[in-house]
Amino acid sequence: MRFPTLLFIVCIFVSCILIYLDRPESRPQALTGLRAGFNDLATPVLDLSVRPFRGFANIGPWWKRQFELAEENRALRMQAAEMRAWRDAALSLQERNARYREALNLQADAAEDRISAWTVADRSNAFVRSRLIDAGYDDGVRPGYPAVNVYGLVGRTVEVGRSSTRVLLLTDINSRVAVMADRSNARALLVGDNTEFPRLEYLGAEPDLQEGDRIVTSGDDNVMPRGVPVGQAVRDRDGRWRVALFSRTAPIDLIWIWPFEPVQAPEADPVPEDLFQEGAN
Numbered sequence: 001m002r003f004p005t006l007l008f009i010v011c012i013f014v015s016c017i018l019i020y021l022d023r024p025e026s027r028p029q030a031l032t033g034l035r036a037g038f039n040d041l042a043t044p045v046l047d048l049s050v051r052p053f054r055g056f057a058n059i060g061p062w063w064k065r066q067f068e069l070a071e072e073n074r075a076l077r078m079q080a081a082e083m084r085a086w087r088d089a090a091l092s093l094q095e096r097n098a099r100y101r102e103a104l105n106l107q108a109d110a111a112e113d114r115i116s117a118w119t120v121a122d123r124s125n126a127f128v129r130s131r132l133i134d135a136g137y138d139d140g141v142r143p144g145y146p147a148v149n150v151y152g153l154v155g156r157t158v159e160v161g162r163s164s165t166r167v168l169l170l171t172d173i174n175s176r177v178a179v180m181a182d183r184s185n186a187r188a189l190l191v192g193d194n195t196e197f198p199r200l201e202y203l204g205a206e207p208d209l210q211e212g213d214r215i216v217t218s219g220d221d222n223v224m225p226r227g228v229p230v231g232q233a234v235r236d237r238d239g240r241w242r243v244a245l246f247s248r249t250a251p252i253d254l255i256w257i258w259p260f261e262p263v264q265a266p267e268a269d270p271v272p273e274d275l276f277q278e279g280a281n
Contacts, residue, residue: 113259114256114257114258114259115135115139115140115141115256115257115259116135116254116255116256117133117134117135117139117141117165117254117255117256117257118133118134118253118254118255119131119132119133119167119252119253119254119255120132120133120134120164128172129168129169129171129172129173129175129192129194130155130158130166130167130168130169130172131154131155131166131167131169131252131255132164132165132166132167133147133164133165133166133167133255133257134163134164135163135164135165135257136160136161136162136163136164136165137160137161137162137163138162138163139163140257140259141157141160141165141257142157142160142259143157143158143159143160144156144157144158144223144260144262145157145257145258145259145260146217146224146225146228146257146258146260147167147255147256147257147258148228148247148255148256148258149247149250149252149253149254149255149256150250150254151229151246151247151249151250152228152229152230152231152245152246152247153170153177153217153224153228153229153230153245153246153247154167154169154170154247154252154255155167155168155169155170155172155175156168156175156177156223156224157257165257167255169192170190170192170198170230170245170247171192171193171194171195171196171198171245172192172194173192173193173194174192175190175191175192175198176189176190176191176192176221177189177190177217177221177223177224177230178190178217178218178219178220178221178223178224179200179215179216179217179218179230179243180215180216180217180218180220181208181209181213181214181215181233182213182214182215182216183210183213183214184208184209184213186203186204186207186208186209187202187203187218187220188200188201188202188203188207188209188241189201189202190215190230190243196245196248197234197236197242197243197244197245198242198243198245199240199241199242199243200215200233200240200241200242200243203241207241209233209241210233211233211234211235212232212233212234213232213233214229214232215229215230215231215232215233215243216228216229216230217230222262222263223262224260225258225260228258229246230243230245230246231243231244231245231246231247232244232246
């Protein structure tokens with residue numbers, strides 16, 4: 001059956017009129033109101049009719065999410081059980097450590113003596129790696145104090161003002177810290193070279209060091225206290241030993257300044273002769 005030419009022309013004409021009237025600037029006000037009223041009436045009906053189909057479409061993802069939550073819950077229960085075992089072991093070790101300290105007459109550094117500070121500026125560039133903090137001499141900070149965050153050693157204080165201090169980071173080229181491997185007590189010097197992984201120097205010909213060994217301060221340099229966490233031993237592409245710093249685990253924001261007084265040489269604080277005489281008598 002052949003399509004009538006007149007009907008085709010009428011359809012084209014009506015289509016052009018509809019296209020013209022659909023433009024917002026050409027649409028009559030009456031047609032706009034009529035269209036808005038129709039949308040207001042049709043929207044609730046359309047929403048009501050599509051709800052069953054929407055519910056059927058969500059059944060699959062809902063059950064999938066339930067299985068995922070059940071698996072996640074099972075994994076969290078296992079982790080909680082492991083954490084309870086580790087907590088009991090930690091409490092036991094804490095009690096044993098307290099007994100050892102009492103027997104050896106050791107005094108632990110009080111946590112309340114540490115000075116909290118926020119980093120307020122990053123002074124790092126191609127040649128200097130340092131941070132500016134909002135604590136200074138008036139807060140008890142002195143040059144040479146270790147700076148730590150929640151993960152480990154960050155650096156040490158070098159320039160102290162009344163209310164601010166510059167902290168030299170372990171990655172700075174001027175940083176030198178005596179460290180050791182926690183597993184084997186292998187000694188080394190942690191040397192900054194302005195990279196994210198400072199290198200280990202003076203390890204010896206055959207050091208007892210393995211990938212992943214925990215590196216802590218040794219205290220041999222009388223600059224840092226012994227046992228402060230530093231990082232993990234890693235090898236670079238050239239086979240040299242370096243340290244992946246714990247302090248780089250998260251951005252360095254809140255840090256603590258650890259008041260540490262190095263051991264003085266005997267001649268720096270001599271004992272008066274009369275005390276020796278009194279002891280001899």
